Amino acid sequence: MANLFIVAAPSGCGKTSLVKALIEKTENLCVSVSHTTRTARPGEEHGKNYFFVSQxxxxxxxxxxxxxESAQVFDNYYGSAKQTVKDLLDSGTDVILEIDWQGARQVKATFDDAIGIFILPPSEAALRERLTDRGQDDKTIVDRRMQDAVSEMQHYNEFDYLVINDDFEVALEDLSQIIHAQRLQLSQQVLSHQSLLNSLI
Structure with missing residues (x-):
């Protein structure tokens, strides 16, 4: 019985970097690659970061x-393919969906046992600094992303866990603990150790 995790955060909170590091240090965990209509950023690869498709x-x-799930974020569209997620879960692999709160609502409507994790910045000033330091957007776009971030952060209470990304390593450890705790739940352990339980009881 594999777990479906939802990880959401405003732009600039380090979600992508945290999830990448989490995948590297955690066995049997992967990210479901989403489709998007936005253009690829420097270093991004089709089929690895996203499936970049036309409108x-x-x-x-x-x-x-x-x-x-699918959602419009800024001027672009994003969506997670049903078959991709289903195939991964059926194979016994825990899956992470990197989506926003709109997508999380849609997923929860279908997979009510999906585990939602929301990532927040340590302060508004830190978020603005991170968005500015990217060097990819001008001030107008940064201001718009800040405005949208405030709107997104209002939905933190729709998730099961809240992680503050002040120190990267601490936030990464928090995410690891969440994954580990879910895997230790009774229903998970019964499936994983049925033979042991049968021999003991």
Missing amino acids: QEFDQINQDDGFI
């Missing part, structure tokens, strides 16, 4: 009910 391609998948 027409995205709309077709959506019309075919092919997404477990």
